[in-house]
Amino acid sequence: xxxxxxxxxxxxxxxxxxxxxxxxxxxxxxxxxxxxxxxxxxxxxxxxxxxxxxxxxxxxxxxxxxxxxxxxxxxxxxxxxxxxxxxxxxxxxxxxxxxxxxxxxxxxxxxxxxxxxxxxxxxxxxxxxxxxxxxxxxxxxxxxxxxxxxxxxxxxxxxxxxxxxxxxxxxxxxxxxxxxxxxxxxxxx
Numbered sequence: 001x002x003x004x005x006x007x008x009x010x011x012x013x014x015x016x017x018x019x020x021x022x023x024x025x026x027x028x029x030x031x032x033x034x035x036x037x038x039x040x041x042x043x044x045x046x047x048x049x050x051x052x053x054x055x056x057x058x059x060x061x062x063x064x065x066x067x068x069x070x071x072x073x074x075x076x077x078x079x080x081x082x083x084x085x086x087x088x089x090x091x092x093x094x095x096x097x098x099x100x101x102x103x104x105x106x107x108x109x110x111x112x113x114x115x116x117x118x119x120x121x122x123x124x125x126x127x128x129x130x131x132x133x134x135x136x137x138x139x140x141x142x143x144x145x146x147x148x149x150x151x152x153x154x155x156x157x158x159x160x161x162x163x164x165x166x167x168x169x170x171x172x173x174x175x176x177x178x179x180x181x182x183x184x185x186x187x188x189x
Contacts, residue, residue, distance in 0.1 A: 132161045
């Protein structure tokens with residue numbers, strides 16, 4: 001099985017990190033997923049969307065639909081189309097976002113807005129029916145994970161993917177949620 005992990009945080013877990021929190025919750029979840037997938041013998045690739053050039057949807061063309069409706073490609077010349085095309089090479093996806101202001105991160109919203117535009121009405125979608133695991137990571141108060149997971153539910157609806165799991169994680173629940181994350185990584189039904 002090949003699994004693509006997409007994360008949406010600029011925090012990294014190493015000593016060269018430019019942020020005060022050197023052990024970011026989102027990247028701790030990424031690392032846990034990678035290690036667990038590896039233990040199952042699954043091939044996995046991690047792409048940090050924050051390190052890619054992905055601009056916001058322009059809602060271009062007639063009535064806000066550009067060529068994405070007809071060609072399932074975006075007119076913007078950035079990293080989005082390559083990642084979207086690459087997604088077809090995987091059997092399952094893990095989406096991991098920090099929670100900001102009771103929502104997924106800005107980079108996640110930007111990426112998923114464009115993904116919905118290009119794939120929701122794509123009769124030849126290569127994403128349709130594939131399993132997804134969605135993880136919402138909230139630091140601070142830990143609030144907003146459920147609202148973020150509801151946004152992932154809407155994404156799942158429009159992409160017609162198969163929601164395999166949705167996990168709220170906070171600084172206080174990370175240790176407890178590790179077992180749930182590890183269980184979902186087997187991708188058994």
